[in-house]
Amino acid sequence: MTVKENINQWIDENRQAHLAFLQKLVQLASTQGNEKEVQENVARFLKDLDLEVDVWNLDGERLKKHPYFYSNRETFESSPNVVGVLKGTGGGKSIILNGHVDVVPEGDHEQWDKGPYSGEIVDGKMYGRGVTDMKGGNTSLMIALNAIKSLGIRLKGDVIFQSVVEEESGGAGTLDAILKGYKADAAIIPEPTNMKIFPKQQGSKWFRLIVTGRTAHGGTRYHGVSAIDKSFIVTQHVMELEKIRNDRITDPLYDKIPIPVPINIGSINGGDWPSSVPDIVELEGRIGIAPNETMEEVQAEMEQWLEKLAEKDGWFKDHPVEVEWFGARWVPGEIETTHPLMSSLIDNFKGVVGEDPVIEAAPWGTDGGLLSQVGGTPSVVFGPGITSLAHFPNEAIEVEKIFEAAKIIAATIVDWCEIE
Numbered sequence: 001m002t003v004k005e006n007i008n009q010w011i012d013e014n015r016q017a018h019l020a021f022l023q024k025l026v027q028l029a030s031t032q033g034n035e036k037e038v039q040e041n042v043a044r045f046l047k048d049l050d051l052e053v054d055v056w057n058l059d060g061e062r063l064k065k066h067p068y069f070y071s072n073r074e075t076f077e078s079s080p081n082v083v084g085v086l087k088g089t090g091g092g093k094s095i096i097l098n099g100h101v102d103v104v105p106e107g108d109h110e111q112w113d114k115g116p117y118s119g120e121i122v123d124g125k126m127y128g129r130g131v132t133d134m135k136g137g138n139t140s141l142m143i144a145l146n147a148i149k150s151l152g153i154r155l156k157g158d159v160i161f162q163s164v165v166e167e168e169s170g171g172a173g174t175l176d177a178i179l180k181g182y183k184a185d186a187a188i189i190p191e192p193t194n195m196k197i198f199p200k201q202q203g204s205k206w207f208r209l210i211v212t213g214r215t216a217h218g219g220t221r222y223h224g225v226s227a228i229d230k231s232f233i234v235t236q237h238v239m240e241l242e243k244i245r246n247d248r249i250t251d252p253l254y255d256k257i258p259i260p261v262p263i264n265i266g267s268i269n270g271g272d273w274p275s276s277v278p279d280i281v282e283l284e285g286r287i288g289i290a291p292n293e294t295m296e297e298v299q300a301e302m303e304q305w306l307e308k309l310a311e312k313d314g315w316f317k318d319h320p321v322e323v324e325w326f327g328a329r330w331v332p333g334e335i336e337t338t339h340p341l342m343s344s345l346i347d348n349f350k351g352v353v354g355e356d357p358v359i360e361a362a363p364w365g366t367d368g369g370l371l372s373q374v375g376g377t378p379s380v381v382f383g384p385g386i387t388s389l390a391h392f393p394n395e396a397i398e399v400e401k402i403f404e405a406a407k408i409i410a411a412t413i414v415d416w417c418e419i420e
Contacts, residue, residue: 022139023119026128036078046084054083058176070170082163092156092418096187099138100167103130111393125396133390136397137190137383144410157417170328174367178375186341192385198362203289203332210322215279224277231281253361261288291334330365333372348411
């Protein structure tokens with residue numbers, strides 16, 4: 001048998017042990033600040049493979065100096081990163097395998113048919129918060145590593161497995177791994193793509209718009225200027241910018257995405273008394289950033305667009321909307337569709353699944369942008385997991401896809417790093 005056939009056979013023969021391991025990971029509620037136990041299990045798995053294992057709490061002081069850092073907390077105790085390195089013999093290309101273990105809260109338990117941390121398997125699917133986003137994908141990476149190591153396959157290039165925290169809240173885990181020096185020639189991130197290949201990922205950034213009016217008694221509201229009324233004009237103006245920005249996108253990878261880079265107004269707050277004309281409204285939202293854009297370009301475009309409000313309503317000439325950029329941000333990223341890693345991934349997908357993969361642009365951001373733009377590591381997003389169930393009640397993953405992804409990724413590692 002060929003090396004890849006040996007890998008596939010080994011993965012098929014070791015399914016149950018890996019399923020049990022994934023169940024254990026899912027049963028640990030690794031919401032923000034509670035990732036330590038899950039990471040301890042990951043570190044033990046890597047040590048059992050005799051990898052060089054590095055475990056550390058994120059360096060807040062180091063992170064705060066970087067412009068792309070964001071977190072909603074000050075310290076990172078109980079939230080370590082774990083990196084395992086399979087050293088190559090030399091002369092081959094290196095690869096990062098990156099996945100996050102932090103999960104979003106499970107929400108209302110009444111909306112779950114299975115326990116949110118049960119790891120229960122029914123009709124070929126495993127259920128639980130984080131199983132699709134993205135502990136299932138992480139397990140595919142670890143299965144691939146286990147197969148390569150157990151079969152004694154000696155690679156020329158290094159394989160750097162990263163189990164990171166803080167992805168759901170801005171990517172501080174991956175950013176700190178980069179700042180600690182972990183970089184490579186390319187990377188695979190097994191987010192839940194439904195086995196599609198995403199060479200491009202949009203970025204995004206949060207904004208706050210402060211709309212001012214003039215207060216007055218509600219009985220004589222005509223003496224005042226309602227900030228709520230003015231905020232309707234602002235919102236419509238922002239939606240016009242969304243259309244302009246998206247009309248510019250002609251990349252066929254976005255053909256099936258109705259709005260490639262949306263602008264979403266997610267919260268509104270204004271007024272303090274029913275009988276008073278409101279004099280201030282705050283709108284908070286998220287603006288999508290295309291892979292070929294920078295955050296700075298997008299910020300400047302939005303700020304300049306808001307200045308045009310004075311052309312629609314004279315009130316804004318003397319009372320311009322204030323713009324604040326705050327909170328979470330995700331860096332956009334892309335890899336050329338002709339990149340050798342893409343070619344290898346496509347070929348190995350065909351070899352395992354027996355058909356051509358679907359290649360699209362990601363409808364959301366990932367840590368791939370940080371790896372690409374900050375770490376200089378071209379990244380592709382590909383993994384098992386049901387995209388539409390990420391963050392939803394009854395989150396689930398198709399078990400078979402975990403092992404298919406593992407076979408494809410293992411074969412791609414062998415091609416990319418080369419056998420000694």
